Amino acid sequence: MSTLEIKDLHVSIETEQGVRKQILKGVSLTINTGESHAIMGPNGSGKSTLASTIAGHPRYLVDSGSITLDGEDVLDMSVDERARAGLFLAMQYPVEVPGVTMTNFLRTAKTALDGKAPSLRHWTKDVKEAMSQLRIDADFAQRNVNEGFSGGEKKRVEILQLELFKPRFAILDETDSGLDVDALKVVSEGVNREHSKGEMGTLLITHYTRILRYIKPDFVHVFVDGRIAEQGGPELADRLEAEGYDRFGAQSPAPAVTTAGA
Amino acid sequence: MAEATQLDAPASEEKIAIDGFTEEGENLSPFNEGTDQHGAKKHSHGDAPVIPEASRGERLKSYRLADFAPLNGREEDWRFTPLKRLRGLHDQPLTGSGPTVEVSGATNIQVETVGRDDSRIGSASIPDDRVSAAAWEAFTEATVVTIPVETIADRDIQITINGVDEAPAAQHLIITAERFSKAVVVLDHHGKTTLAQNVEIVVGDGAELTVVSVQEWDDDAVHTSTQQAKIGRNAKFKHVVISLGGDLVRMTPSSLFTGPGSEVEMYGLYFADAGQHLEQRLLVDHAVPNCKSRVTYKGALQGQDAHTVWVGDVLIRKEAEGTDTYETNRNLLLTDGTRSDSVPNLEIETGLIEGAGHASATGRFDDEHLFYLMARGIDEKTARRLVVRGFLNEVIQQIKVPALEERLTDAVERELAAGNI
Numbered sequence: 001m002s003t004l005e006i007k008d009l010h011v012s013i014e015t016e017q018g019v020r021k022q023i024l025k026g027v028s029l030t031i032n033t034g035e036s037h038a039i040m041g042p043n044g045s046g047k048s049t050l051a052s053t054i055a056g057h058p059r060y061l062v063d064s065g066s067i068t069l070d071g072e073d074v075l076d077m078s079v080d081e082r083a084r085a086g087l088f089l090a091m092q093y094p095v096e097v098p099g100v101t102m103t104n105f106l107r108t109a110k111t112a113l114d115g116k117a118p119s120l121r122h123w124t125k126d127v128k129e130a131m132s133q134l135r136i137d138a139d140f141a142q143r144n145v146n147e148g149f150s151g152g153e154k155k156r157v158e159i160l161q162l163e164l165f166k167p168r169f170a171i172l173d174e175t176d177s178g179l180d181v182d183a184l185k186v187v188s189e190g191v192n193r194e195h196s197k198g199e200m201g202t203l204l205i206t207h208y209t210r211i212l213r214y215i216k217p218d219f220v221h222v223f224v225d226g227r228i229a230e231q232g233g234p235e236l237a238d239r240l241e242a243e244g245y246d247r248f249g250a251q252s253p254a255p256a257v258t259t260a261g262a
Numbered sequence: 263m264a265e266a267t268q269l270d271a272p273a274s275e276e277k278i279a280i281d282g283f284t285e286e287g288e289n290l291s292p293f294n295e296g297t298d299q300h301g302a303k304k305h306s307h308g309d310a311p312v313i314p315e316a317s318r319g320e321r322l323k324s325y326r327l328a329d330f331a332p333l334n335g336r337e338e339d340w341r342f343t344p345l346k347r348l349r350g351l352h353d354q355p356l357t358g359s360g361p362t363v364e365v366s367g368a369t370n371i372q373v374e375t376v377g378r379d380d381s382r383i384g385s386a387s388i389p390d391d392r393v394s395a396a397a398w399e400a401f402t403e404a405t406v407v408t409i410p411v412e413t414i415a416d417r418d419i420q421i422t423i424n425g426v427d428e429a430p431a432a433q434h435l436i437i438t439a440e441r442f443s444k445a446v447v448v449l450d451h452h453g454k455t456t457l458a459q460n461v462e463i464v465v466g467d468g469a470e471l472t473v474v475s476v477q478e479w480d481d482d483a484v485h486t487s488t489q490q491a492k493i494g495r496n497a498k499f500k501h502v503v504i505s506l507g508g509d510l511v512r513m514t515p516s517s518l519f520t521g522p523g524s525e526v527e528m529y530g531l532y533f534a535d536a537g538q539h540l541e542q543r544l545l546v547d548h549a550v551p552n553c554k555s556r557v558t559y560k561g562a563l564q565g566q567d568a569h570t571v572w573v574g575d576v577l578i579r580k581e582a583e584g585t586d587t588y589e590t591n592r593n594l595l596l597t598d599g600t601r602s603d604s605v606p607n608l609e610i611e612t613g614l615i616e617g618a619g620h621a622s623a624t625g626r627f628d629d630e631h632l633f634y635l636m637a638r639g640i641d642e643k644t645a646r647r648l649v650v651r652g653f654l655n656e657v658i659q660q661i662k663v664p665a666l667e668e669r670l671t672d673a674v675e676r677e678l679a680a681g682n683i
Contacts, residue, residue, distance in 0.1 A: 055637050058629070083639035091637075095630045099652020108648060109638035144652070145634075161638065 002070050002086070004031045004054075004169045004201060009065035011046075011053050022063070023049040025226035031201040033168055038204045038212060038237060041223030042245045047205045048092060050223075051173040054203075055089035056082050069169070084113055086168030090158040090175050097145035102157070103127075105145045106164060113165055130163045134190050151178040159190040166194065171203045176211035188214030209241040224248045318545060318575045318609055323388045327399045330392035339391055342571040342603055344539060347510045349456045349484045350430045351393050356400035358429025361455050363405045364422045368415035368445065372408040382406060382436055386462035387490040391514065394488040397458035400432035407447065408438045409471075415445035418663055425455030425483060433459045437473060441466035441494070446663055449475040456484045463491035465499045467521060472500040474661055475515075478673065479508035486512045493553075495521025502661055503530040503559075505540045506673055516545035519553040519582075526555040530572070531657040531670075533677045534600070536565025543573040546589070548582035554616075557589035560657050562650055563600035564681040572622075573605045578615060586616035593624040594653050596646070596681065647678050 011024035023046045031037050041047050053060045054067060056079040067074040069085055077085060097105065106127060111117045118126075131138065134156045146154050155175050162170050172191065176184055192215060195202050204215060212220075212234070220236040222229045222245075229248050230236065321339070322329065333352045335345050345352060365373045376382070383404060389395040409415055421435070437447055443466065465471045479485060485508055493499050505511045517526045532540045546555045561570045572591045593602040606620035627646065635645035651674060658670050 057633055078642075079633060079636035080639050080641045080645075083637055089637055091634070095628075095634045097631050097634060097649065097652070099655055100648050101652075104648070105635075105638075108644065109635075109640055112639040112641065112644070165638070 002033045002168045002201070004074075004087075004203075005066075005068045006030070006050075006054075007066045007068075009050070009053070009067065010063040011049055012061045012063055013049070013059055014061070020061070023060075023226055024053070026065070027226070027228060029221065029228070031169060031203055033201045034198045035219065036195060036202040036204065036215065036217045037219045037221065038206060038215075038217035039221050039223055040206055040209070040237065040240060041229075042248075043207065045223040046226040047207075047223050048173050049226075051089055051092075051171045051203075051205055054082075054087060054171055055079065080112070083167075084115075088162055088165060088167030088170045090155075090162060090170065090172045092173040092175075092177070094146050094154045094158055096147045096149075098147055100145050101142055102145055103141045106161070109161070110164060126164060130160050130190075133193070134160050134163075135186055136160060152180065152183040155179060155187055156183065156190075159187050163190055163194050167200060169201045169203065170194070171205065173205050174207060175204075176206055176208060184211060185214060191215055209237050212237045222248065317577075318607065319547070319577050319579065321390050323390045324395060325384065325389060325398050327392065327395045330395050333392055339543065339573075342569075342573075343512060343541060344510065347484065347539065348393070348486070349428070351396070351456060351458045351484065351486055354430050356396055356430050356432040356458055358427065358431030358456065360431030360433045360457060361423045361425035361451070361453060363433070363435070364424070365405065365407060365419065366422070367420040368409075368417045370410075370413055370416050371419060371445070372406075372410060374406045374408075376404050376406055378402065378404075380404065380406070382438070383434070384462075385436070385438070386464045386492040387460055387488065389460065389488065391488070393458045393486050394460055394514070397432035397434070397460050397486075397488075400458075401434040401460075404434035404436055406436045406438070409440060409443040409445040409469075411440040411466075412442045413440075413445075414443065418446040418448060418666075421447060421449045423449060423451045425451070425453030425457065425479065428454055428456050428482075430456045431458070433457055434462075435459070436462045436464070437471070438464040439466055439469040439471035442468040444470040446472040447474070448663065448666060449473065451475070451477045451479055451485065454480045454483055457486070459485065459487040461487060461489040463489060463499075463501075465491055465493045465497045465524075467494040468496050469494070470498040472502070472662070474502040474504065474663065474666065475513070476666075476670070477503075477505040477508055477511050477513075479511070481507065481509060483508040484510045487514065489513070489515040491515075491517045491526075493517060493519050493521070493524050493526065496523040497521070498525050500527045500660075501529070502657075503528075503532070503542055504670060505530075505532040505542070506677060508538070508540075510539045510541075512539075512541040512543075514543045514545075516547065517555065518547040519550050522550050522552045524553045526553070527660070528555070528557045528559075529657050529660050530559035530561075531654055532559075532561040532570055533654070533674060534561065534563045534565075534568035534570045535677065535681060536599075537567050538565075539569045539571075541571040543571070543575070545575045545577065546587065548576070548578045548585045548587065551582055552584040553582070554586040555589075556587070558657065558660075559591045560654055561591075561593045561602065562596060562654060562677075563593065563602055564596040564677075566599035568597075568600040569602070571603045573603075573607065574620065575607045576609070576618070576620070578608075578610045578612060578618060580611040583612055583614040584616055585612075585618065587618050589620045591622045592653070594650065595624065595626050596650065647675075650674075650678060
């Protein structure tokens with residue numbers, strides 16, 4: 001079993017005006033492999049900041065606190081080292097990488113993650129199978145990474161990578177946003193397939209409760225204004241679905257909570 | 263040349279095809295003259311005062327060096343070129359013996375070495391700059407490669423040009439694809455040199471010709487090359503420039519349509535390292551109706567004072583109704599200290615066209631690309647290479663000569679390795 005531990009994490013960004021703005025104001029969270037955690041919260045509460053900070057995006061500056069993976073200092077690792085240590089971020093807005101085909105990209109990444117090139121025969125079969133389960137057209141393999149993909153296609157390709165790379169911890173940053181019901185099911189099934197093997201911890205970041213009908217979290221954390229405002233089991237998600245984020249309003253000066261009814 | 267009479271052709275009755283265009287071309291308001299918009303006016307970039315030129319079609323053309331004034335660097339077509347680094351090509355006699363020329367590959371073609379009096383000299387080209395004219399006056403013999411009528415070359419034609427010294431020299435080549443012939447010709451430049459070169463290319467009616475010019479010179483080579491193609495009716499011409507090695511390489515390829523129904527594709531790939539000056543100025547001259555042209559040039563730059571220039575002139579003359587043209591230039595700046603000039607010029611003298619457009623973009627390596635790839639475990643160096651390789655591959659894939667594609671892919675890898683990227 002592995003453990004991803006986040007302790008009293010404070011994170012800032014530098015705004016375009018050059019002002020440093022604190023986003024995370026002391027977040028602590030422990031995830032073990034085999035567990036599924038959902039982080040919910042209104043827009044602007046810092047959910048995505050947490051995801052990007054774990055992955056090591058240079059925009060996010062850690063002021064204090066720690067992130068460790070089985071005791072190893074994650075904050076001390078470069079972005080690629082974190083990935084090789086077993087962290088995977090399914091991005092909210094996957095970028096297009098012109099000139100690099102999916103096939104080339106997937107194989108290069110798999111080789112980097114495993115430290116050796118995958119056996120060609122098995123790899124090709126694995127990719128084909130995973131693509132067909134996620135209902136991704138075979139011709140995507142020859143297209144450039146995310147280039148011209150629809151929003152839903154990009155998200156499916158993120159989950160394709162999750163299934164192929166088999167991380168120890170998967171962080172899904174609003175993977176559900178922009179998906180129609182069918183795509184949401186397909187994507188959720190992909191996550192569940194991988195999670196059910198019991199060797200992956202899942203951190204699901206979402207604004208809405210609907211994905212939680214398909215991916216059942218063991219723990220739910222409610223984020224408000226850069227802190228965890230409440231924690232509980234799956235029943236907390238049901239309560240949020242019924243009540244929205246309004247009751248956290250008192251703790252949150254952010255007007256974003258008004259979007260909660262969605 | 264026939265331009266003068268063509269320009270005087272009687273105006274047809276008023277038919278307007280594209281919004282904002284008249285028969286006289288694009289309607290520019292007096293407020294946007296000389297901006298980056300394509301149209302009848304010239305772009306004006308750069309800091310130095312430039313000698314104006316009313317139209318690319320009116321540029322001086324002559325076989326006589328004396329007709330061209332000595333260069334001072336402010337001429338429209340020389341303003342980006344560091345004349346001091348031409349090592350005398352523009353102001354000294356070109357008396358060196360020049361690089362050796364060796365033709366190999368196809369066996370069913372004709373290869374000759376001829377003197378200045380050969381009737382085929384001047385069949386496709388007429389110099390339009392001083393250095394080209396100097397080379398024209400100075401060469402003593404020319405290599406003529408002919409793909410005979412209705413012949414399909416049984417192999418790719420390899421012209422190996424190997425430089426052995428740095429004495430300023432002139433060189434003349436003529437490549438003729440006679441009617442309904444088909445061939446791929448690779449001009450392969452290596453070694454050390456100070457060379458002014460003219461390459462005449464004749465693409466006969468119904469012929470299909472690809473010419474690839476690869477510049478993999480030694481680091482200190484200086485090379486200017488005018489490669490003018492004259493394209494007949496219903497012909498296909500593909501021209502590819504690959505500039506990797508040399509201190510200063512200045513390519514001026516052009517395609518002149520002389521019969522309707524023809525297609526031209528012009529591709530370029532250049533990779534400039536610290537201190538290198540790689541310049542490409544091309545012209546597509548739509549002088550007859552119903553021809554199509556596509557231009558795609560891509561460049562990567564790395565290291566202090568790596569400089570690339572791309573100037574793409576497309577001229578749609580009054581007669582060239584039904585023209586379909588698009589030109590693109592993209593540059594990727596891999597490090598600080600690089601400079602890339604990119605100037606698309608589109609002159610349109612008729613509105614009765616299928617389409618005309620251009621695009622130019624010069625950008626830095628995108629950190630978000632890097633983050634995405636690294637977040638998948640790929641180290642920074644590999645990630646950068648993956649992106650650059652992908653960026654340049656678009657051009658390499660167009661060459662369609664497998665052995666050459668492989669060699670150029672390797673060459674790009676070496677460039678990346680040398681730049682520590």
